[in-house]
Amino acid sequence: MPILRVHAKQGHVDTETTDALVLLLCEGEGLPKEDGAILDRALGGALRDLLQSQEFDGKAGEVVVFHTHGKIPAKRLILVGLGKKHDLGLDQIRQAMGHAVKRVRQAKSGAFAVALPSSVPHGASPIDVGQTMTEGAILGSYQFTTYRSDTPTGKGVTAMTVLAPQKDHLRQLSEGIRRGVATAEATVYVRDLCNHPSNVMTPTRIASEAKTVAKEVGVNLKILEQKEMEQLGMGALLGVAKGSHEPPKFIILQYHGAKNKNDRPVVLVGKTITFDTGGISLKPAENMEQMKADMTGGAEVLAAMRAAARLKLPLNLISILPAAENMPGGRAMRPGDVVKTLSGKTVEVQNTDAEGRLILSDGLTYATRFKPAALIDIATLTGACVVALGQFAIGMFGTDATLKDAVHKAGLRAGERVWEMPLWDEYFEQLRSDVADMRNIGGRGGGMITAALFLSKFVGDAPWVHLDIASTDWSERERAYIPKGPTGIGTRLLIQFLINRSL
Ligand code: BES
Ligand code: MN
Ligand code: ZN
Numbered sequence: 001m002p003i004l005r006v007h008a009k010q011g012h013v014d015t016e017t018t019d020a021l022v023l024l025l026c027e028g029e030g031l032p033k034e035d036g037a038i039l040d041r042a043l044g045g046a047l048r049d050l051l052q053s054q055e056f057d058g059k060a061g062e063v064v065v066f067h068t069h070g071k072i073p074a075k076r077l078i079l080v081g082l083g084k085k086h087d088l089g090l091d092q093i094r095q096a097m098g099h100a101v102k103r104v105r106q107a108k109s110g111a112f113a114v115a116l117p118s119s120v121p122h123g124a125s126p127i128d129v130g131q132t133m134t135e136g137a138i139l140g141s142y143q144f145t146t147y148r149s150d151t152p153t154g155k156g157v158t159a160m161t162v163l164a165p166q167k168d169h170l171r172q173l174s175e176g177i178r179r180g181v182a183t184a185e186a187t188v189y190v191r192d193l194c195n196h197p198s199n200v201m202t203p204t205r206i207a208s209e210a211k212t213v214a215k216e217v218g219v220n221l222k223i224l225e226q227k228e229m230e231q232l233g234m235g236a237l238l239g240v241a242k243g244s245h246e247p248p249k250f251i252i253l254q255y256h257g258a259k260n261k262n263d264r265p266v267v268l269v270g271k272t273i274t275f276d277t278g279g280i281s282l283k284p285a286e287n288m289e290q291m292k293a294d295m296t297g298g299a300e301v302l303a304a305m306r307a308a309a310r311l312k313l314p315l316n317l318i319s320i321l322p323a324a325e326n327m328p329g330g331r332a333m334r335p336g337d338v339v340k341t342l343s344g345k346t347v348e349v350q351n352t353d354a355e356g357r358l359i360l361s362d363g364l365t366y367a368t369r370f371k372p373a374a375l376i377d378i379a380t381l382t383g384a385c386v387v388a389l390g391q392f393a394i395g396m397f398g399t400d401a402t403l404k405d406a407v408h409k410a411g412l413r414a415g416e417r418v419w420e421m422p423l424w425d426e427y428f429e430q431l432r433s434d435v436a437d438m439r440n441i442g443g444r445g446g447g448m449i450t451a452a453l454f455l456s457k458f459v460g461d462a463p464w465v466h467l468d469i470a471s472t473d474w475s476e477r478e479r480a481y482i483p484k485g486p487t488g489i490g491t492r493l494l495i496q497f498l499i500n501r502s503l
Contacts, residue, residue: 003185004101004141004160006134008173011113011163014039014072018161019109020065021074022100024093024117026085027058032118035165042072050079059083060092061480063103074113078103088121090132091415097136098481104157105141111159116173126169130176131183132415133162135492138184139481144195182311183414183495186303187488193299194473194486198275198292203241203323206272206295207249210302210321214253217309224250232342234322234366236358239339239349241324243279243332248324250366251298253305255317257502264373265316266501267462268305268494269363271356271379272298272323279352280328281335293486294356296473297378298323304494313502318370322363326355338436342366343458348436356381357440357454364458374403375462376497377455378469378490384447386471393419394472394490397452400463407465410497416489418467427453467493 013021013035023032031040031047040047046066050056056064060083067076080100082092097114104112114137120129141157162177164170193201193209207223214221226247229238234250241248251272254265273294277283283291298321305319333339337349339358342365347358356379367375385395394411396418398404404420411418430442430450438457442450452466472489475482482489 001143001145001156002158003188004138004157006137006160006162006177006181008130008162008164008170008177010165010167010170012165013074013115013163014042016113016163017073018075018111018113020076020078020104020107020112022078022080022104022112022114024080024082024096024114025058026082026088026119029058029085029119032115035115039072043068044071056081060095061099063099065103065107076107076109082117082119085119088119090121090124090128090413093117093121093129093132094136094139094415095480097133098140101137101140101157110155110157112157113161113163115163116165126172127176127179130162130173131180134177134180135184136481138181139187142188142191142483144192146196179311179499182307183492186307186495187491189303189306190296190299190488190491191483191486194293194296194488198325201292201295202246202274203249203272203325204246206274206298206321206323207251210251210253213302213306217306219305219309220254222252233340234342234362235340236342236347237322237324237362239333239337240326240355240358243329244325244327246274246325251321251323253302253319255305255309257308257313258316259314263316265318265370266374266376266498267318267320267367267370267372268301269320269360269367269375269377270297270299270301271295271360271377271381272321273355273359274323274325276326276353276355277328279326279355280332281351281353282328283353290474293473294380295323296380296469296486296488296490300378300488300491300494303491304498307495308498311499313498315498315502317498318367320363320367322359324359326352341458345438345457346436348433348439350439351441354440354451357451360455361458364455368460368462372462375459375464376407376467376494378467378494380470380473381468382448382451382470384451385468388448389419389471391471391475393417394493395448395468396420396465397423398465399423399456399459400465403463403465406500407467407493407497410500411493414492414496416493418493421449421452423449423452423456
């Protein structure tokens with residue numbers, strides 16, 4: 001499904017010719033300041049009547065449509081609530097645009113116009129507003145129809161025009177749209193990769209996606225095959241891959257955007273398990289199909305690479321995807337097996353379902369070669385994350401206060417919030433093994449913490465942040481701009497982090 005095209009232009013709500021005109025209104029705010037009165041007059045007082053009757057009062061998620069019968073050039077007017085002005089943040093704008101675009105689609109309109117909201121969040125620039133309006137609209141109109149013979153909601157919405165009453169904000173608004181298209185397009189790409197079933201989205205297919213990305217945006221690509229991984233000694237990743245007929249791939253993409261080619265890079269590592277059965281420590285059948293999205297982290301670092309290169313961000317960036325499928329089988333790892341990681345440390349694999357930390361240990365060790373200025377891994381790592389944080393927070397761990405702060409800020413800005421968890425060494429006693437340097441599970445308590453602590457043993461002295469996106473990577477229900485199923489959450493956080501670092 002093609003992505004919604006977005007552009008800005010100078011224009012007025014009472015003169016714009018369009019299938020549908022969207023107005024975003026705060027609760028109890030009355031008519032929009034700028035053109036509200038003119039518009040209301042043109043409509044013979046219909047707007048004022050509607051607001052006074054309190055059939056629509058601008059609550060978050062509220063939507064009203066009416067036909068204009070030629071009184072203004074726009075065929076339909078769609079009012080969308082932003083909620084209380086007091087609570088207005090950038091995410092309320094994203095959500096309102098998500099609701100708006102779905103209503104436009106329902107009206108079978110292919111294109112629509114939207115006026116800049118007359119109230120904006122405190123401190124938000126036209127760049128911010130343009131970016132979030134774009135994100136909400138593109139992400140809200142997302143559908144994955146590749147494997148369906150019917151297209152349930154028709155062709156979909158293909159174009160959006162953002163109307164700015166004055167010319168002076170147009171430049172900033174267009175820059176915001178450019179960023180919003182980049183972050184939303186990246187998220188859409190991640191959702192697509194995660195939606196494809198695992199018989200299609202194999203490690204080999206991920207590698208070919210990386211080839212396509214590298215070629216398109218002109219970044220370096222290196223793919224290590226099984227033989228090379230053996231030579232290097234990536235025993236943890238190879239151990240996980242052993243049960244599967246799908247060969248593992250170790251994918252490295254490199255972008256030099258900094259003026260100085262030798263600037264220390266940001267290195268992103270994403271868990272790329274194309275399907276997680278649990279291996280010999282087999283998972284229960286219920287909801288196992290969701291484990292096709294266990295490659296979300298990898299898809300996100302690939303998408304972030306593509307976005308950074310497209311935006312020509314002035315920094316050096318490396319994305320690493322250790323990719324494998326976790327299957328049971330005659331050659332699969334057994335519980336109790338000991339593997340030797342790339343770092344030289346040995347691990348007793350007490351549970352083959354704790355495979356994410358195994359492939360990431362080799363991914364992180366490899367990452368330290370590049371002497372990262374910042375090292376971030378992102379992974380659908382633990383069921384314990386689902387238990388501890390539920391659907392609305394990403395678990396964050398880290399060794400560096402400045403980096404944690406930057407990730408936290410990027411998360412707030414992106415509407416993909418992180419919550420810090422402790423990385424205290426006391427918990428390491430849970431990872432002790434009688435036969436190896438450590439074991440890959442930490443027993444009952446603090447499962448998200450012991451997993452993070454395991455990873456911390458492989459990052460050397462790099463400033464490091466780990467993000468656990470299990471529970472946020474998949475949504476049980478459709479929301480304003482989040483679909484049911486794979487959400488792509490984390491993608492916009494990563495890109496925002498890179499944008500902020502480039503400013
Ligand atoms: N991919 C799963 C974690 C997961 C669970 C992601 C639910 C999304 C939703 C991971 O590989 C896993 O199986 N973790 C185990 C670890 C345990 C065996 C220590 C878990 O959390 O159950
Ligand atoms: Mn697992
Ligand atoms: Zn997994």
